[in-house]
Amino acid sequence: MSVSSFFRLSTALVCLVSIVPSLAVAEQATAAKAPYAETGNTNKRGDACFSTVDTNAAVHLLSGFLEVWTPRTPFVDAGVEAPAKDNCPAVAKTDWDGIPASKTDGQIVNQAVHDANIAYAVKVTKARTAEQAVAAYLDDRRGKNTSIVDGLGPLTDAWKAGSKQTTTITEVAADATTVKYDDKGNNRGAGSKPDTENKTDANPDMGLAIDFINAASGDGSTEPAKRYFKYGRPYRWSQDVSVVPTLESAKSGKPVEDGGFPSGHTAEAWRDALAMAYLVPQRFQEMITRASELGEDRILAGMHSPLDVMGGRMLGTATVVYNLNKADNAGLKSDAYAQAQSWLIAKSGVADTGALEVAAHAAPIAADRFANHDANRAYVLQRLSYGLPTIHPTDQPARVPQGAEALLETRLPYLDGEQRREVLKTTEIASGYPLLDDAEGYGRLNLFAAADGYxxxxxxxxxxxxxxxxxxxxxxxxxxxxxxxxxxxxxxxxxxxxxxxxxxxxxxxxxxxxxxxxxxxxxxxxxxxxxxxxxxxxxxxxxxxxxxxxxxxxxxxxxxxxxxxxxxxxxxxxxxxxxxxxxxxxxxxxxxxxxxxxxxxxxxxxxxxxxxxxxxxxxxxxxxxxxxxxxxxxxxxxxxxxxxxxxxxxxxxxxxxxxxxxxx
CATH class of the missing domain: 2.160.20 (Pectate Lyase C-like)
Known part of the structure; x- marks a missing residue:
């Protein structure tokens, strides 16, 4: 049975019940879902057959958010419509205007969680330092891979040289408060084949590695989920949320197409960080920390809330799991790993992968801000849940998503697949937090802890x-x-x-x-x-x-x-x-x-x-x-x-x- 056929019945049911005022009725039509690793290609917008919580894998993954917030309409329909297709009825654009508390807005289901979510954004943006403001600006305007590459520490320069990575944003321009700057660089770098759109030649040094990172983001857009949940950015919820002044020019003037949940920047950071951690497991935990930091910077920027960032992490992780398990990527991931390791070994002047592990941690904290393992661990752990109020029992059994063990293939190569799953299971965070108790277990994964074994x-x-x-x-x-x-x-x-x-x-x-x-x-x-x-x-x-x-x-x-x-x-x-x-x-x-x-x-x-x-x-x-x-x-x-x-x-x-x- 095709994915489209698998979801077709539930799609029709949801579309039919959508005429009923109560969204709760529509959500009750949710059927048992196939794993994200098998259905990631349903994460689409503008497709009537993949426009509901039952039929779109990303929306379903994040459906725990419905315990906090009910959107205006139960479709991927904010600023987008979908014509009828096969047996799937057409989806019209919503009348949601994108403004919190307006007549067309959705409804808060859990006021305490919502309040805590926005309160965190208020708190950190009010206490934001000048240094944090610069970091938040750069993580907003630069290519996401360009931002997170410094998670490689002493290997960063070698990676940049091999990837042919470029950026046009290296600092905050003097007129950034009034001029919106976009990064004209190539973000991830040059792949193994010429790219006319990005104007890059074929890259013989690390082109396969860049191909792999690109492939890891396949079907990874956050737009379908944003246009389903229709949840405003924190600065639209509260005037007490202070947007970084240099990012005022980056605000969207179309709130209906600019939902906050989930965070797109965060999802992309996690996709790229996990792909790079796969290729360079010597810096696995540091890349996890850098992805977490970029998510925090989205909150410090005033652009997102904790739940936005948590959703971005979940979707970014699920996307990489989906792509790592695609048969078409099997050869690429092994070739890309070998190429990245060979390049970094050569440029680091060491003999083998073991010596590369030493070189990857040779810099002091003054030169490598991710050099403190224990500090990294605490930083990441706090930002998995942001300490939001629990809404479920905290002792639920751990669940491991199908295929998630692939994330640890290069970091724990001496374990088999079932053992890696056990590592993921025994290092998960406790249950109970809003959004994170999804059916597969993506929300509770603690990949930093998993890299430290059982x-x-x-x-x-x-x-x-x-x-x-x-x-x-x-x-x-x-x-x-x-x-x-x-x-x-x-x-x-x-x-x-x-x-x-x-x-x-x-x-x-x-x-x-x-x-x-x-x-x-x-x-x-x-x-x-x-x-x-x-x-x-x-x-x-x-x-x-x-x-x-x-x-x-x-x-x-x-x-x-x-x-x-x-x-x-x-x-x-x-x-x-x-x-x-x-x-x-x-x-x-x-x-x-x-x-x-x-x-x-x-x-x-x-x-x-x-x-x-x-x-x-x-x-x-x-x-x-x-x-x-x-x-x-x-x-x-x-x-x-x-x-x-x-x-x-x-x-x-x-x-x-x-x-x-x-x-x-």
């Missing part, structure tokens, strides 16, 4: 990382606070770090590669089994293993000793340890004699060179018999003291063993 192990999770593939396959870090009942099993030669305040209960198993503990509770509340590979303790406090700790003969524990217990391991349960213990000192750390660095016996102790000056070890095994507490030690021992077998008696196989600093 938010919970709701079942056992096995991760296999192949270091040979490079990039995030070789090394990655999960920075979320991971809860849940499940277990983590790490396989493959790659390196995985855990640095959240974790509480997952199922335990941790390292079979291959390297597992790095970046926090004192990295491994949750369960036990730890190291069957192979290397365990690295890199927390800023003693690492606590909540359950039992088992280490096999072919495994290694690596401790870098530092002040205040850094580099030490505390086992709450029982320990059965074999294998090797590698001990080094953190930079600048000088331990005192008698410092204890770990309980329980390892088979081998390897002391780093700076711990064995002149061949004499600085560590000794201090073994106490479990019955009579006798002490056995080897003050002249070099090499590999064998704690487990030192007393040569069965009882000693489980005797505690504390390694002690002899001298410094």
């Amino acid at each position: 938010g919970a192990f709701d079942q056992d999770v096995t991760v296999t990382m192949d270091a040979v593939k490079g990039g995030f396959d070789a090394i990655d870090s999960w920075r979320n606070d991971i809860g849940g009942k499940g277990k983590l099993v790490k396989r493959g030669s790659g390196i995985l770090g855990l640095s959240g305040a974790n509480s997952y209960a199922g335990g941790t198993v390292l079979e291959e590669g390297t597992l790095v503990a970046g926090s004192s509770s990295a491994f949750g509340s369960g036990g730890l089994t190291v069957d192979g590979g290397s365990l690295v303790v890199a927390a800023d406090k003693p690492l606590t293993v909540g359950g039992d700790y088992q280490q096999s003969a072919n495994a290694t524990a690596k401790l870098a000793l530092g002040a205040n217990g850094v580099g030490t391991l505390v086992v709450e349960g029982k320990a059965a340890l074999a294998g090797d213990l590698d001990v080094t000192l953190a930079d600048g750390f000088v331990p005192a004699a008698g410092t204890k660095i770990g309980r329980h016996p390892f088979r081998h102790l390897r002391q780093a060179h700076h711990l064995r000056p002149q061949g004499e070890p600085l560590l000794r095994p201090d073994l106490r018999h479990p019955d009579d507490r006798r002490i056995v030690f080897f003050p002249n021992q070099e090499g590999i003291p064998n704690c487990g077998d030192a007393l040569r008696c069965p009882a000693c196989s489980f005797a505690p063993c504390t390694y002690v600093i002899l001298r410094m």
Whole structure:
């Protein structure tokens, strides 16, 4: 069945009931919808078959807004009409005049949410700084891609060179308060083929990357939704909303064609940012932050409200998911990714994708305003919901849109599709906010958090990382606070770090590669089994293993000793340890004699060179018999003291063993 046929019946029903005064009756005709990933091409205006909440994918996606606002008419009809087509009746232009509270305006359904929405715009525009006014102007008048490209940080100049991106707006002109300036540049840059409209030649350097970004915006217009919901811009709702003076000239004189919901600038920013994050996953979170910032700038400009921006984010994200899952784009997205990575590697003077990750974060915050991960995370989180009043239960189950896992393909390449869906599910924000509880789950997605890995192990999770593939396959870090009942099993030669305040209960198993503990509770509340590979303790406090700790003969524990217990391991349960213990000192750390660095016996102790000056070890095994507490030690021992077998008696196989600093 075609998409048109799929929606035809519900379209006819909505058109018939439109003669009834109550819009609530019309909206009750909403049928079960196909996923946006399959119906994104219905986002059209001027087409009678795709002009209602039931038949237009974008309008349906954002239909939660109807709990806040009821438009004058239930059609995509503001300033646009649609002739009859197939069995779909014609849609006439609405009589809505675009002015809030006029006789032709819609109706506020939830006054508290509406008031909070406009109040935020009043608040931030009144408190707007001169610097924010400049940023808001530039994000309004420049091409959106030209604006958000600085989210690439140290890679920005290389990207601009490869994309052949141009702009004619680099500052606020002196006469901008009276003259409207439009960007005459090429916005995204030059594609792989000549473009006569934008007057660009074929781009052999990053043309495929630009083709991909263009493709990611296919069928992504916000105009159909704007012309359906017919919700005014905030400065039309309240005279207390202060528009940036230099943007007064950019105001539209046709309010009927200038609805506020959803924000078109925001939607485009998210489309481009997500496409660029796909191509440059080394800056995935920074691009998310930049898209969020552009949305905030739309509010600071006085042009949009929080709900406008939230709707733009949802529609922009859904559009990219739709286009990433189109079969026609499968080859393009892989070729574009390879081209972008190759270009940036070459221009950055590094060897591979892993080194590009380092280069992408090499600049200090003075040169890269997105360098603070934690600040970015808080910024994005607040602007997912803008703290608007909740109107639904806050404990609804998470939902993941069909195909949304494609957004994380290059950022979490070592996970399969179902695992990426689980990451999206376990990192979503809580339910309850207006607009965001859509049927598919677009409103609650937190893609910034998803780039930091799982938010919970709701079942056992096995991760296999192949270091040979490079990039995030070789090394990655999960920075979320991971809860849940499940277990983590790490396989493959790659390196995985855990640095959240974790509480997952199922335990941790390292079979291959390297597992790095970046926090004192990295491994949750369960036990730890190291069957192979290397365990690295890199927390800023003693690492606590909540359950039992088992280490096999072919495994290694690596401790870098530092002040205040850094580099030490505390086992709450029982320990059965074999294998090797590698001990080094953190930079600048000088331990005192008698410092204890770990309980329980390892088979081998390897002391780093700076711990064995002149061949004499600085560590000794201090073994106490479990019955009579006798002490056995080897003050002249070099090499590999064998704690487990030192007393040569069965009882000693489980005797505690504390390694002690002899001298410094």
